[in-house]
Amino acid sequence: MALDTETRDQLIDMVARFVAERLRPIEAQVAETDAMPDEIVQEMRELGLFGLSIPEEHGGLGLSMEDECLVAVELGRTSPAFRSTFGTNVGIGSQGLVMFGTPEQKAKYLPGIASGEIITSFALTEPEAGSDSAAVQTRAVLDGDAYVLNGTKRYITNANKAHLFTVMARTAPSKPGGGGVSAFLVSRDLPGLSTGKPEKKMGQQGAHITDVNFDNVRVPVENRLGAEGEGFKVAMQVLDRGRLHISAVCVGVAERLIKDCVAYASERKQFGQPIAGFQRIQGMIADMKTEALAARALTLETARKRDAGENVTMEAAAAKYFASEMVGRVADKAVQNFGGAGYTADHGIERLYRDVRIFRIYEGTSQIQQVVIARETLKRGG
Numbered sequence: 572m573a574l575d576t577e578t579r580d581q582l583i584d585m586v587a588r589f590v591a592e593r594l595r596p597i598e599a600q601v602a603e604t605d606a607m608p609d610e611i612v613q614e615m616r617e618l619g620l621f622g623l624s625i626p627e628e629h630g631g632l633g634l635s636m637e638d639e640c641l642v643a644v645e646l647g648r649t650s651p652a653f654r655s656t657f658g659t660n661v662g663i664g665s666q667g668l669v670m671f672g673t674p675e676q677k678a679k680y681l682p683g684i685a686s687g688e689i690i691t692s693f694a695l696t697e698p699e700a701g702s703d704s705a706a707v708q709t710r711a712v713l714d715g716d717a718y719v720l721n722g723t724k725r726y727i728t729n730a731n732k733a734h735l736f737t738v739m740a741r742t743a744p745s746k747p748g749g750g751g752v753s754a755f756l757v758s759r760d761l762p763g764l765s766t767g768k769p770e771k772k773m774g775q776q777g778a779h780i781t782d783v784n785f786d787n788v789r790v791p792v793e794n795r796l797g798a799e800g801e802g803f804k805v806a807m808q809v810l811d812r813g814r815l816h817i818s819a820v821c822v823g824v825a826e827r828l829i830k831d832c833v834a835y836a837s838e839r840k841q842f843g844q845p846i847a848g849f850q851r852i853q854g855m856i857a858d859m860k861t862e863a864l865a866a867r868a869l870t871l872e873t874a875r876k877r878d879a880g881e882n883v884t885m886e887a888a889a890a891k892y893f894a895s896e897m898v899g900r901v902a903d904k905a906v907q908n909f910g911g912a913g914y915t916a917d918h919g920i921e922r923l924y925r926d927v928r929i930f931r932i933y934e935g936t937s938q939i940q941q942v943v944i945a946r947e948t949l950k951r952g953g
C-alpha cells in the first residue's frame with residue numbers, strides 16, 4: 572500500500588532520526604564487537620522496522636516498493652549491518668511467504684515476522700550453487716507426511732539467529748535445473764537442523780552469515796511453499812524484489828558518503844584554503860553526486876513500475892548492477908577525498924569502503940545482473 576505523503580514523510584523522518592541519533596553513534600562499537608546490542612534490536616522492533624514490507628492484515632506496515640525504497644535509502648545512511656538485522660525479515664526471508672504462501676502459512680508466520688519475534692533467513696546458496704542457483708543439491712525426499720531434507724546451505728545471512736528458513740531443495744533429482752527445485756518453510760527447532768560458526772568477513776561486522784546443515788530434517792508437507800518444482804521461480808521472484816531494496820540501500824550509503832566528503836572538504840585546509848575550493852576535489856564530488864542521483868532515479872522509477880504491477884526483472888537487475896557498482900566507486904573516491912584520514916579508522920570511511928563491497932556480490936553478482944539484463948533485453952527485442 573502506498574502511504575499518503577504526510578504519513579510517508581513522518582515515517583522517513585522517524586527512521587532518519589533513529590539512524591542519526593541511535594545508530595550512527597554506535598557504528599564503530601558494533602563493528603569492533605561484531606555484535607548488535609539487544610536494546611537496539613528491541614528499538615527496531617518497536618519502530619516496526621521488521622515489518623516494513625509485511626501486509627498490514629498480518630501486522631506489518633505493508634509499504635509499497637517505492638516507500639520501502641525511500642526508507643531503505645535512509646537506513647543506508649549508517650552501517651549496513653544495522654539494516655541487515657531486520658533486512659531478511661523485510662526482504663528475502665519473508666517475501667516468498669508473502670507472494671506464494673497459503674492463507675494458513677501466512678497467518679501462522681507473518682505476524683511474528685512483522686513484529687520481529689520470528690527472525691527469518693533465505694537459504695538458497697550452497698557450496699556448489701552460488702551464481703548457478705538452479706544447481707542446488709540439497710535434497711528433499713517425500714516420506715509420508717513430511718519431506719526429509721539433507722544438505723548444506725552456505726553464507727546464509729542471519730542464519731545464526733533465524734527461527735524460520737525459506738529453503739530451496741531438490742525434489743526431483745531427474746530434473747537437473749530449476750524445475751526440480753521446491754521451496755520449504757523450515758522451522759529452526761526441527762531435529763537435524765544446525766547452523767555453523769559465523770564467517771569472518773571483510774565488512775559489515777555485526778551482521779552474520781553461517782552455514783545451515785540439514786541432517787534428515789523432517790519438514791511437514793504443509794510447509795512446502797508453492798507447488799513442487801516451483802522453488803526456483805519463488806527464489807528468482809524474491810530476488811527481483813530484494814535487488815531493488817539493495818539498490819536503495821546503496822543510494823543511501825552513497826548519499827551519506829557524499830555528505831561526509833563535503834563536510835570534510837569544507838573544513839580541511841591545504842595550500843591555505845579548504846580543499847573544497849579545489850576543482851580536482853570538486854570534480855570528485857560532482858562525479859559522486861551525479862552517479863548517486865542516477866542510481867536514485869533508476870531505483871525509484873523501477874520501484875514505481877513494480878508497484879504498478881509491471882515485470883521489472885530486467886530493471887531491478889539494472890538498478891542493482893548500477894547502484895552497487897556506483898557505491899563502490901563513491902566509497903573509493905570518499906577515501907581519496909579524505910586522503911590519509913580516509914585510510915585510518917577515525918572517520919569510518921574505510922569501514923564503509925569495506926562494507927559496500929558485498930553489494931556487488933550478494934543477491935546476485937554484477938556479472939549475474941549483466942546476464943539477466945542482457946537476456947531480458949534480447950527477449951524484449953531491445
Ligand code: COS
Nearest residue numbers: 695696702703704705749804807808811884933934935939
Ligand atoms: N522471475 C520469474 N521466473 C524466472 C525468473 C524471474 N526473475 N528468472 C528465471 N525464471 C524462470 C525462467 O522463466 C525459467 O522458467 P521455465 O523453465 O518455465 O522456462 C526458469 O526460471 C529457469 O530460468 P533460467 O533458464 O533463466 O535459469 P538459469 O539457470 O539460466 O539461471 C540466473 C538464471 C543465472 C539468472 C539465476 O541462476 C540467478 O539469478 N543466479 C544468481 C542467484 C543469486 O542472486 N544468488 C544470490 C544468493 S541469494 S542472497
